[in-house]
Amino acid sequence: MSTLTKDQLALAEATLDFTQDRIAPHAVAWDQDKHFPLDVLREAAGLGLGGVYVREDAGGSGLTRTDGVVIFEVLATGDPSIAGYLSIHNMVGWMIDRYGDDAQRARWLPGLCAMDTLGSYCLTEPGAGSDAAALATRAERVGDTYVLNGVKQFISGAGASQLYVVMARTGAEGPDGISAFVVDRDDPGVSFGPNEKKMGWNAQPTRQVVLDGVRLPADRRLGAEGDGFRIAMNGLNGGRLGIAACSLGGARAALHRSVEYLADREAFGAPLLKSQALQFRLADMATELAAARALVRQAAEALDLGDPQARELCAMAKRFATDTGYRVADEALQLHGGYGYLAEYGIEKIVRDLRVHRILEGTNEIMRLIVARDLIGA
Ligand code: FAD
Ligand code: 2MC
Known part of the structure; x- marks a missing residue:
């Protein structure tokens, strides 16, 4: 996180406090009970997370995509499912802010930003x-x-x-x-x-x-009339970055828990963390996540700057970060042995949550199609 600005570090810290206090402790139970925590979402809105990209005159936080990927990564360390929904809600808010007229913005955005109305x-x-x-x-x-x-x-x-x-x-x-x-x-x-x-x-x-x-x-x-498809696609460019960031967050949490678990778990007369074979696997997981994070940030910057390559970079970032995040989470499950397979450890839940990131907001095959079309000029 060393490349973040001072403001982004403060944002990450505030989001992390909220995530650790109000989301992470309940994630396994919410998954088991299929509970959608509307009260916690409203609390998140109190921190400005209901209208991350909405301009301030309509009640939003007026932040950038580069800020957004920091926020959604941190939220997903607590629960990728809740972070994923928040990302979608914010995509809806952005679309109304960007394409709505004054009356539409005034009518719908304050409620969406406060999360009194969900999108x-x-x-x-x-x-x-x-x-x-x-x-x-x-x-x-x-x-x-x-x-x-x-x-x-x-x-x-x-x-x-x-x-x-x-x-x-x-x-x-x-x-x-x-x-x-x-x-x-x-x-x-x-x-x-x-x-x-x-x-x-x-x-x-x-x-x-x-x-x-x-x-x-x-x-x-x-x-x-007739602009709906382009509006939908422009919404998805940012949405895909949100989902990519959620994969980074889920996988980051699984990696950290693996380090803690291997430090505690003894086998063959020593903590498993002493095994260099296992240390190297952790090192690879951390390296792959860092590479994915760099690409997600590059794509977010491109979107913020209106770079003509932004749509392809968003597709690359979504494909790479969601595949990498899933692999890292699955590896974390393996490092937990049989306990990784038990619901109470929360690792199998992360694997299940991250699996769908390779499908929704455009499958990873469609992300390849977008990149390939640009590459070959189709
Ligand atoms: P299909 O399009 O039928 O694809 C089947 C398979 O063929 C896939 O592997 C696909 O990658 C592959 N394929 C298709 N075309 C090509 C091609 N040209 N080249 C190579 N491979 C190809 N949608 C919304 O609008 N709003 C939501 O809020 C939303 N939330 C979702 C939440 C969940 C939990 C899930 C599972 C899906 C959600 N979706 C939502 C839908 C999601 O975006 C679609 O499932 C996804 O876009 C794929 O469409 P499909 O399921 O019809 O698969
Ligand atoms: N950004 C901006 N504009 C885009 C765009 C993008 N990412 N993708 C397409 N467009 C524009 C494109 O430029 C063209 O506009 P114009 O005529 O002005 O040049 C127009 O949209 C039509 O584009 P195409 O000719 O490329 O359309 P085509 O039908 O060939 O393929 C494809 C488009 C496959 C890229 C698109 O259908 C797609 O992204 N499919 C995946 C669907 C998807 O992502 N669904 C997610 C649902 S939401 C979800 O899952 C949630 C969890 C919320």
Whole structure:
């Protein structure tokens, strides 16, 4: 963490205090009980974590992506699932701040920043995941309103969230026919599927969002008609960095716990930490995480600076940090022996949570597709 500025160090320290006090001690129980801790999220908002990238005039913290990856890494040392949801909520806030007009910003952002209202992001559908531009949810213009019909799949926070940024088709096939809308949980015609039973990310709900003739006034459209796909993609550039940072945090916690565990655990007449073979494995884990962190920070800086390569760097960082984080966490489980496999040690939970980071916010195959297209000029 030595390359952080003084302000970022203070931010990391404050976030770490909160994480260790209010999140880490409960992470295993929240996972087991599938408990979404709304009270703790509101406390996080009190520290400015509900509107990390939202400008201050609307109640946000006005921080950069470079600050954000520090925050989400630290939060994920306590619980990658909670940190992951917070990252998504912040992606929604950023999208409304960036693409909303003054009235929309004033209407939705203060509640989102305070986390009195939670936000969800709705792109994926049962028939369109990686090929997001093939989405089928329709928003028909009827006079001054839009009528939405369709199903969104795998929506993080669904049911608990009040606001949903929904990408829907207003025009022809392909990316140019898509617009973005803000849907409220209380809009007539909105309903939810059951909470999915999942391998990890159990401390937050994942549900279908069903839109059945949901009639919205035109002022619920975010940005211009036809801009929805680009809005969604620009949201995901930052979102992918958040998920990458969450992988770093989860893996960092697993690594630290491995050092402590091996120092305590005796075998063959000495603490296992005395074994140079095991020390070298720890050294490799630390080195790989440092390399991934460097790439995540480089991508965050590129996004902050508006660098034209930012989207590819975000894809590289997401792919590399989530694969590395998962490998490091799995190695930590191995170093804990049989105890790593027990729920109470909290290591297997980290492995389960980090597994999905290689799938959501664009699978790691899609991250390679983005990098490769740029490389070969496709
Ligand atoms: P598919 O697109 O069907 O892919 C299947 C496999 O084929 C994958 O391995 C994929 O990488 C590979 N593949 C597909 N196309 C190519 C290609 N061209 N080249 C090479 N390989 C390819 N979505 C939201 O919109 N909002 C959310 O809040 C949200 N939260 C989620 C939470 C969880 C717990 C999960 C599991 C998913 C969530 N998602 C969410 C959805 C997630 O983004 C998708 O699952 C993901 O984008 C992949 O889509 P898919 O599942 O339809 O897989
Ligand atoms: N940043 C900015 N703009 C982007 C972009 C990005 N990362 N990716 C695409 N675009 C723009 C692109 O520039 C083009 O705009 P223009 O016509 O102005 O040049 C437009 O979007 C269409 O892009 P493509 O022609 O590349 O579209 P295509 O359909 O070929 O492929 C692909 C796009 C595969 C990269 C995209 O569909 C994708 O990212 N798929 C993965 C879906 C995904 O990440 N889902 C995550 C759901 S959210 C989630 O999981 C959560 C947990 C919240």
